[in-house]
Amino acid sequence: MKVVFKIYRFNPKIDLEPHFDVFNVEVEPTDRILDCLNKIRWTMDSSLSFRMSCAHGICGSDGLTINGQAALACQKLVKDFDYSQEIVVEPLRYFDVVKDLIVDLEPFFKRIKSINAQRIPTALIVGDAEKERVQNLEERSEFDDALKCILCGCCYSACPVITEQDSDFVGPAAILRAHRYIFDSRTTDVTERLAVMQKPHGIWGCKSYYMCTVVCPKKIKVTQAILRTKKKIILEQQPKSE
Amino acid sequence: MIHQYDVIVIGGGIAGLYTALTTAQNNCRVAVISKVHVTRSHSVAAQGGIAASIGNEEEDHWEWHMYDTIKGSDYLADQDAVEALTKEAPNAIYTLEHLGVPFSRNQQGKIEQRRFGGHTKNYGQAPIKRACYVSDRTGRAIMDTLYDQCLQYDVTFYNEVFIQNLLFSFNHCCGAAGYDVATTTPHVFHSRVVVIATGGGGRIYKTTSNGFASTGDGFALALDALLPLEDMEFVQFHPTGIYGLGILVSEAARAEGGVLRNGLGERFMERYAPVLKDLAPRDIVSRAILKEISDGKGIEGKDFVHLDLRGIDKEQLNRKLPEISSFIRTYLGIDPSDSPIPVAPTCHYMMGGIPTDLQGHVLTDIVGSVLPGLYAVGECACVSVHGANRLGCNSLIDLVVFGRFAGMNIIREIKSKVLQPLPLQAESIVEAKINRLLESSGSECVPVLRESMQRVMTEQCSVFRSGQTLENALGEIRQLEKRCLNVGLTNKSCIFNYELQEMLELTNMLKVAEVIVFSALKRTESRGAHFRSDFPERNDEEWLKHTFVSESPMGLKESFKPVAISKFAPEMRRY
Ligand SMILES: Cc1cc2nc3c(=O)[nH]c(=O)nc-3n(C[C@H](O)[C@H](O)[C@H](O)COP(=O)(O)OP(=O)(O)OC[C@H]3O[C@@H](n4cnc5c(N)ncnc54)[C@H](O)[C@@H]3O)c2cc1C
Ligand code: SF4
Ligand code: SF4
Ligand code: FES
Secondary structure (H helix, E strand, O other): EEEEEEEOOOOOOOOOOOOEEEEEEEEOOOEEEHHHHHHHHHHHHOOOOOOOOOOOOOOOOOEEOOOOOEEEEEEEEEOOOOOOOOEEEEEEOOOOOEEEEEEHHHHHHHHHHHHOOOOOOOOOOOOOOOOOOOOHHHHHOOOOOHHHHOOOHHHHOHHHHHHHHOOOOOHHHHHHHHHHOOOOOOOHHHHHHHHHOOOOOOOOHHOOOOHHHHHHOOOOOOOHHHHHHHHHHHHOOOOOOO | OOOEEEEEEEEHHHHHHHHHHHHOOOOOOOOEEEEEOOHOOOOHOOOOOEEOOOOOOOOOOOHHHHHHHHHHHOOOEEEEEEHHHHHHHHHHHHHHHHHHHOOOOOOOOOOOOEEEEEEEEOOOEEEEEEEEEEOOOHHHHHHHHHHHHHHOOOOOOEEOOOEEEEEEEEEEEEEEEEEOOOOOEEEEEEEEEEEOOOOOOOOOOOOOOOOOOOOOOOHHHHOOOOOOOOOOOOOOEEEEEEEEOOOOOOOOHHOOOOOOOOOOOOOOOOHHHOOOHHHHHHHHHHHHHHHHHHOOOOHHHHOOOOEEOOOOOOOHHHHHHHHHHHHHHHOOOOOOOOEEEEEEEEEEEOOOOOEEOOEEEEOOOOOOOOEEEEEEEEHHHOHHHHHOOOOOOHHHHHHHHHHHHHHHHHHHHHHHOOOOOOOOOOHHHHHHHHHHHOOOOOOOHHHHHHHHHHHHHHHOOOOOHHHHHHHHHHHHHHHHHHHHHEEEEOOOOOOOHHHHHHHHHHHHHHHHHHHHHHHHHHHHOEEEOEOOOOOOOOHHHHHHHEEEEEEEEEEEEEEEEEEEOOOOOOOOOOO
8 A cells, every 4th residue: 555754855065945845655554664765765865864773773873853753663563554645754853953853862862971970980889799689579669660661762852851942951761771770679889870860950950740751662661750759869968767 | 985994893783783892892993884774774673582501491501502503504503603602602691691682581580581493402312492582672672782892992983884805904894985976976984804704695685584685795796806705505494574575473483382383283393303393493393384375275275384473471571572563463454363374485595605704714725714904703604603594583692792702802903904006996996886887777676676686586595405406596696697797777876876886786696696697506415504406405415514605716616614523423314
């Protein structure tokens, strides 16, 4: 069957303004949107640029805006949309567009790096542990959800704080990454990590809009992780009795 | 643009990151270069686990692990290398844990372990729990940990830089050259040591569990430098790829209780491997599936069988295989706890690769001469611990153990290594190569040529092959290489030009495909993943040796290297 794809195009070398191209593509309802994009690139327009790697939702390459929602092109099938209408594919919002569907993710990865306190090479290494450190099931479950993050950046494109209020906000995935270490019973520099979270444009910028949680393709409870981290900061700041 | 480092690592999967981390921890200036952003490297897709005899669930010994690995390899693995691997494996797991890898835990709070194909207790008696894991996201979790560690040690990343060739000066490797995919500008990396860690090449086949970046570039880099490749005829087909898509359903699914069933609903693996059944090594299970299918016992007579997870408790399924359950729901629209999953073999892993010694040095010949300054680690390398068939969970441990050995060795050697002068025109050679393609206007197009290659390799050189099919394949691959000369790129842009990238990848894949077919043609026996229907038996008398193939002015040439055998004499392989 034929489905109409309306695709955002921009080549900074030639275009003053972005525009949309329309492709009428022969696809199956069970095809991934990524398959459709490949079909366009391989058989209709070789100049279309987009990223991909694993094609099954684990590498985080292909976060795009599909019919207005941030999603992974390899995780959405044609039948997930009303394909009697055109399917609109745009780059992730918030980030600068480099070409077509490709955005500059440098600001994203900078933030992921920024959550590390400083150069703390031994942060997780316990020198005298001969075997593994013991971590019971409850301790392990504290940060399990955060391990699902694939660094796709979808949550940034959806977060109203970063897109509309404070473009320097550290953002959901970075806080989630911090949370992953802060709630790991093995981490030895929790206090420093909590301090990093409190820097300007840090965790307190989050207004709990839950949009990150709504779009996260890995269904991570991002906002909940942020709230738990905030709570931890407050509890740590309470003067300890005695 | 020219960059200078002590160490450059081409490839940022687990192998590359581990080597980078080890050297950076010891004050080397290190750069990792990756054609996809490092966190997108295909190591993130590893699901099931990483093998080590830490014995947290039941008694285990490295000697048992060693035996299983050698038997699994159909006795082609070098036993000194397997000994080094399995002895070091427990240590490697503890080191990963200390670095922060969030392993799944058992009731005692220790690293939890599960069964995996071909891993047994007491030299083949019964399956053993040897695979350490992070639910079914083991690769992702290890990658994330190593990435964060590398950031803290100031490893520099060059993301989306595509390496085209190695640079040599006086027979010493002194760097690599490539281009930035975002701008198509050449970059030259000048270094004292070069490490190749480019992963596998599953994209040579039509159906694969590998990502789009797995195009065997590292193998081609070696071939172009006139270096040999070892044992390339051994290509692993994983038995349980989702039918049609090739996406992997890890062996962990069978380890947790899943079983294979044919069209009659029969648990057919009991007939092929009475002891290990569904957990027999992959070469055996893949052949069994295809045998069932060719006997008309596929599901409704079609070319797939069922992987049945309905026997696994729902809660266990969600805890231990969440990622797999979720993508099965997404792609097939079925719930694995209600419906069986259609599966068929999918191209998964290259056992062969760039020959190295235990320290990761790249070898230039069968007598073990070393090429100064050049190392290889990970799936692109061949130490050889996997021989003719790799056991599940043995790749990740290989990456970590030999990634570290290479790193440690580089630290020792680098003190005596000076920066060799760069060859002239390192930059302009890449530029010329790119420009030639951008200006090309022939009638052939990349996707068509690539599909032809994938079809040829899938039909003539996969699980079953014969002299006849291989001769055909060799002819067709060479024909396709010729047709590549007449390619015409329609995308002339210099910004993220993937047509250009895919053309360069195709050229690499065709070179590697030719070596795979050529090696397979030479080996007139069946061993591990290499099954010749015209020579269905293993022949230790003539073929207990490694195949080395390299390019020469007269075309490909082969030589052979004896297998290192120490503790375990070859036996019949029964499971
Ligand atoms: C789906 C799947 C599941 C698996 N599960 C398991 C498992 O449970 N246990 C196990 O032991 N093994 C498993 N394996 C095997 C194992 O994951 C791989 O063998 C291993 O991850 C390869 O790692 P690597 O570091 O060698 O390469 P990769 O992780 O593939 O990385 C290759 C790197 O090289 C870069 N690169 C390649 N060419 C170039 C170039 N020309 N220029 C610049 N950069 C380049 C890429 O960008 C990438 O960074 C699995 C494999 C797959 C596909
Ligand atoms: S919960 Fe916080 S981080 Fe998430 S979208 Fe809302 S403001 Fe942004
Ligand atoms: S939290 Fe979710 S949306 Fe955000 S980067 Fe991670 S996986 Fe992507
Ligand atoms: S291509 Fe890897 S997440 Fe979509």
